[in-house]
Amino acid sequence: MSTREKIIEVALRLFGEQGFARTSVAQIEGEAGLLPGGGGLFRHFRSKRELLTEAVTHRLAQRGDWEHLLDPEFSFVGMLDSIAPTASRVDRLLLLSEMGLARLDHNRDVSRILMRDNSIDDSVLASFRHDEYEVVMTVVTRALTELAGGADGDWPAAAAVLVGAVSHFWLMADIFDGEHPSGIDSQRYLRATAELVAARLDHASEQ
Template sequence: MTPTTRERIMTEALRLFGEQGFAKTSVAQIEQAAGLSGGSGALYRHFKSKDELLVRAVDTRLTDRSGWDQFLAPEFSVATALTAITPSGSTVDKLLALCRIGLARLDHDRDVTRILLRDNSIPASLLEVFRQQEYAVVMTAVTRGLIELAGSRGAEQDWDATAAVLVGALAHFWIMGDIFDGGHPANVDTERYLRATAELIAARIDWADTEGEDS
């Protein structure tokens, strides 16, 4: 299906905001990139302002979850899905699969991630869109997955905080790689980083199991 003018404007705006920054991207540049006459004001037929365009474009991109929709459904078992991806895999293998899914999500939202993590000129209203439409739902899915993987071993543990650590680790790796043109400054490749992250979270699950035996 051919994208509408409104959709082209949002797509090109996100790309330019991600590459140049929100403040440095002009309305005329967005219009020209979207196939309109640069400086004509045609953008304002679809959006009241550049700020509104940014919020609407980010909201649209974040709610386009594609294959990630299933992970966000309340009745969906994250642990079952990870087991299907890694049959007979260990807890580390399952967590490694979860890390890869998370990193793929960041890649899917590359422009949005750049805007949110690297641009300090964005309006506060956009941060709230991100908190509600992305961070909160991802945290819910990851926390649920950790609880399912831990089972009865970690019923009393703080899995919300553990999920925040996991999501933060993935975001850090992604943004460092993006800043340094694909390579982490510590010269740790993707597989090593994700496996180390998975092993740390698996150790947290095992520690919860040991703590439960001691109590």
Template structure:
């Protein structure tokens, strides 16, 4: 089925916002890219303003989680799923798989990620959309996964903070790669970075297990 005019407007707007930035993208450019007459005001038949267009477009894109929907479901066992990617007992391997899934998620919606991580001209309501529709959902899933992996000792550690560190590390890697054309300014390649991140979280998990045995 061919996309509707509204869908074309949202898709082209996200592309242009990601490439040029929100403030530098005009309504006329969006209209022209969507196959409308640039400067005709046709966009306003579907959205009240450029701000509303951005918020609605990002909201709909984030809600459409595609293959990540299962991983982010509250009923899904993330730890059980990750165990399929690593030998039994290989905590680092499981966390590496989690890191790669997270990085793929960031890269899948590259324009949205650019808007959220790099554009300081976006309207405040969009930050709330991101907080509710993406960050809170991802944080809940990662925290649940770490709690599962920690086992009985989970209550002894602040796994929400550990999840925030993990999610933040992946966002930093993605943003640096986007800014520096695929590389990292520290000249650390993706696999080394992900392994270091996985090993840091695995060390916390191992410590939690040791402390649980001692208590």
């Protein structure tokens, strides 16, 4: 990694673990291999706040295995038909939920910053809303519409419920050091969520 990339990765981890206000420039510089307090960070970023915005934007842009999901021509049902043709509707929704949980794990530090730190400014929230939340909502809404098989329904609202349920599990488990306070593991939780959304899809299909 370049020095700039090292600073971004270190800063994002520290912001996620300690909070923005409690993380010093000197600490970031030291862990990024620069002289602590030497001002090396400011050769790449004008301020700690600019670094925060850049770091969040950088992490959210890392699509990896999720990139193909953003193609408007991508078919969630088509993908499942090719890899798990006999999967039930619940199992298909379970897979969608697992993909969402994995994305939250990838964005761990960003999620911690957004959900725990009240010292961040509006530019970071705007970046997350535009570059992550709205993108995820589009993907999930499209998947639910496909799974509904053309049945009418408020699928954007259903997508918001599904995304919210998965996000809640991740957040609560993260707060309690990796284990949800209910003692329910991710598979049980996500399957229950999938069953609830599947029931809504079934109801729409019967109308």
